[in-house]
Amino acid sequence: xxxxxxxxxxxxxxxxxxxxxxxxxxxxxxxxxxxxxxxxxxxxxxxxxxxxxxxxxxxxxxxxxxxxxxxxxxxxxxxxxxxxxxxxxxxxxxxxxxxxxxxxxxxxxxxxxxxxxxxxxxxxxxxxxxxxxxxxxxxxxxxxxxxxxxxxxxxxxxxxxxxxxxxxxxxxxxxxxxxxxxxxxxxxxxxxxxxxxxxxxxxxxxxxxxxxxxxxxxxxxxxxxxxxxxxxxxxxxxxxxxxxxxxxxxxxxxxxxxxxxxx
Amino acid sequence: xxxxxxxxxxxxxxxxxxxxxxxxxxxxxxxxxxxxxxxxxxxxxxxxxxxxxxxxxxxxxxxxxxxxxxxxxxxxxxxxxxxxxxxxxxxxxxxxxxxxxxxxxxxxxxxxxxxxxxxxxxx
Numbered sequence: 001x002x003x004x005x006x007x008x009x010x011x012x013x014x015x016x017x018x019x020x021x022x023x024x025x026x027x028x029x030x031x032x033x034x035x036x037x038x039x040x041x042x043x044x045x046x047x048x049x050x051x052x053x054x055x056x057x058x059x060x061x062x063x064x065x066x067x068x069x070x071x072x073x074x075x076x077x078x079x080x081x082x083x084x085x086x087x088x089x090x091x092x093x094x095x096x097x098x099x100x101x102x103x104x105x106x107x108x109x110x111x112x113x114x115x116x117x118x119x120x121x122x123x124x125x126x127x128x129x130x131x132x133x134x135x136x137x138x139x140x141x142x143x144x145x146x147x148x149x150x151x152x153x154x155x156x157x158x159x160x161x162x163x164x165x166x167x168x169x170x171x172x173x174x175x176x177x178x179x180x181x182x183x184x185x186x187x188x189x190x191x192x193x194x195x196x197x198x199x200x201x202x203x204x205x206x207x208x209x210x211x212x213x214x215x216x217x218x219x220x221x222x223x224x225x226x227x228x229x230x231x232x233x234x235x236x237x238x239x240x241x242x243x244x245x246x247x248x249x250x251x252x253x254x255x256x257x258x259x260x261x262x263x
Numbered sequence: 264x265x266x267x268x269x270x271x272x273x274x275x276x277x278x279x280x281x282x283x284x285x286x287x288x289x290x291x292x293x294x295x296x297x298x299x300x301x302x303x304x305x306x307x308x309x310x311x312x313x314x315x316x317x318x319x320x321x322x323x324x325x326x327x328x329x330x331x332x333x334x335x336x337x338x339x340x341x342x343x344x345x346x347x348x349x350x351x352x353x354x355x356x357x358x359x360x361x362x363x364x365x366x367x368x369x370x371x372x373x374x375x376x377x378x379x380x381x382x383x384x385x386x
Contacts, residue, residue: 052377
């Protein structure tokens with residue numbers, strides 16, 4: 001693996017191995033969930049972009065019709081009414097409110113248009129002539145603005161979804177390409193360190209056993225020698241059965257020692 | 264969510280456009296003037312004599328300063344004059360919408376959002 005050095009700073013113990021394994025499992029679950037979320041959002045996103053495309057084209061047509069009806073008004077009133085209208089605009093009759101929609105945990109706002117009752121800034125407009133045209137123009141423009149509001153909410157959803165999808169994809173990629181490999185590396189590292197420790201321990205035990213064997217062998221030899229010396233010393237006085245008696249226990253001892261070494 | 268309160272009270276539309284577009288949209292009833300102390304209008308009439316800085320200032324006011332505007336409508340040919348501002352505008356609220364005007368037909372190629380759509384789908 002490329003990132004042999006890329007691992008978390010942990011002590012190679014069985015406990016941290018357990019922690020790492022749990023972490024790897026968590027990361028995989030999270031990765032799956034986030035990937036599914038990203039797919040759901042992308043599906044929604046594609047649908048919205050398609051609808052934006054349609055709505056923009058529709059808006060072109062609607063605005064064209066609306067400006068035509070405004071031209072009718074100008075013709076019927078017989079002069080430009082722009083100034084009069086700008087001056088008499090006081091309070092918005094046409095307003096929007098935002099409501100929310102939940103798409104896989106993302107709150108998408110959507111605008112909803114509504115008309116406030118009871119205020120009409122343009123009661124006097126077209127009073128002289130062209131009142132009917134003005135009325136029709138108002139209706140046409142109200143419809144156009146409704147289409148615009150719809151388009152605006154699509155566009156807001158588009159911007160927000162775009163942002164959210166980017167964030168989710170970034171997380172998915174981070175988990176897939178950074179967190180999971182790193183955790184796997186750490187687990188591998190801990191395993192190899194533990195194996196190493198095992199081998200060391202085995203070697204140490206072997207060494208200890210060897211040493212013990214050597215020590216007992218030496219002690220054995222020494223004892224034998226001492227007994228032999230003692231026997232020799234006693235043999236100067238009486239040369240009879242005692243060496244035999246002594247040799248019995250020494251043999252026993254030696255056998256016992258031997259067994260100990262094997263064990 | 265923190266942004267929830269942010270768009271709860273955005274209830275007006277704002278327009279930057281030529282005289283005809285403004286007249287029509289005001290007839291639909293979107294015009295609003297805030298109460299006397301500051302008397303801010305939510306629309307700006309742009310003609311050939313209007314400075315680009317004035318348009319930018321209005322755009323800035325509608326998008327950043329005023330917290331009661333949910334949608335900013337702007338004529339496409341005017342958006343072209345401050346195109347860099349529109350293209351770098353990425354906030355979700357208020358939404359900036361480019362609309363066609365009487366004299367300038369709508370060109371989907373110029374729209375900043377449609378261009379993003381196109382780029383995303385590699386068309």
